[in-house]
Amino acid sequence: MSIPTRSFVLAGFAGILLVSSGLQASGNAAAPPDPAYVQECGSCHAAYPPRRLSGASWQAVLAGLDKHFSVDASLDPKIFTEISAYLNSQAGRQETASADGRPLLRITETRWFRHEHDEVPEAAWKRPAVKSPSNCGACHTAADQGRYSEHGVRIPQ
Ligand code: HEC
Numbered sequence: 001m002s003i004p005t006r007s008f009v010l011a012g013f014a015g016i017l018l019v020s021s022g023l024q025a026s027g028n029a030a031a032p033p034d035p036a037y038v039q040e041c042g043s044c045h046a047a048y049p050p051r052r053l054s055g056a057s058w059q060a061v062l063a064g065l066d067k068h069f070s071v072d073a074s075l076d077p078k079i080f081t082e083i084s085a086y087l088n089s090q091a092g093r094q095e096t097a098s099a100d101g102r103p104l105l106r107i108t109e110t111r112w113f114r115h116e117h118d119e120v121p122e123a124a125w126k127r128p129a130v131k132s133p134s135n136c137g138a139c140h141t142a143a144d145q146g147r148y149s150e151h152g153v154r155i156p157q
Pocket residue numbers: 040041042043044045048061065068069071072073075083105106107108109132133134135
């Protein structure tokens with residue numbers, strides 16, 4: 001009668017191993033995205049991956065929400081506080097700043113982004129189905145779930 005118990009324990013242990021290796025494989029052990037962030041900051045574009053900008057960059061983005069890339073994306077103060085805390089806790093540790101040291105407001109202007117996308121042909125960024133590099137979901141078919149793995153990439157022709 002001890003065999004079922006032992007295999008149960010082993011199955012549970014294997015499950016833990018699978019879960020932790022899954023997190024490592026995705027390279028992102030972060031908590032699931034904050035629902036307020038996804039709702040408020042994912043309605044006009046993808047809820048961008050928080051670790052792709054520094055805390056200073058996120059604060060600069062949040063400081064200008066009333067004139068956010070020519071739209072008004074202001075938030076109610078309570079939601080603002082929640083989203084601000086979330087982005088601060090999940091921000092990247094690398095600085096994302098311009099050459100003169102000001103925090104960048106765009107992931108698409110970071111060195112990381114340029115490097116990761118150097119194989120994308122210049123003309124592809126301007127295709128009607130893409131329109132802008134900021135439109136992650138045009139090529140990353142699971143961007144709305146925060147997933148950017150190379151398996152889900154399809155550049156519209
Ligand atoms: C009313 C629509 C709207 C809402 C809501 C909105 N944004 Fe934006 N956002 C835009 C537009 C428009 C752009 C510019 C897109 C482009 O250049 O193609 C943009 C661009 C950005 C970029 C730069 C993307 C890049 O090029 O790397 C960041 C970062 C960003 N938004 C963060 C946020 C955050 C954080 C929130 C929530 C507090 C938010 N946005 C809510 C409209 C919105």
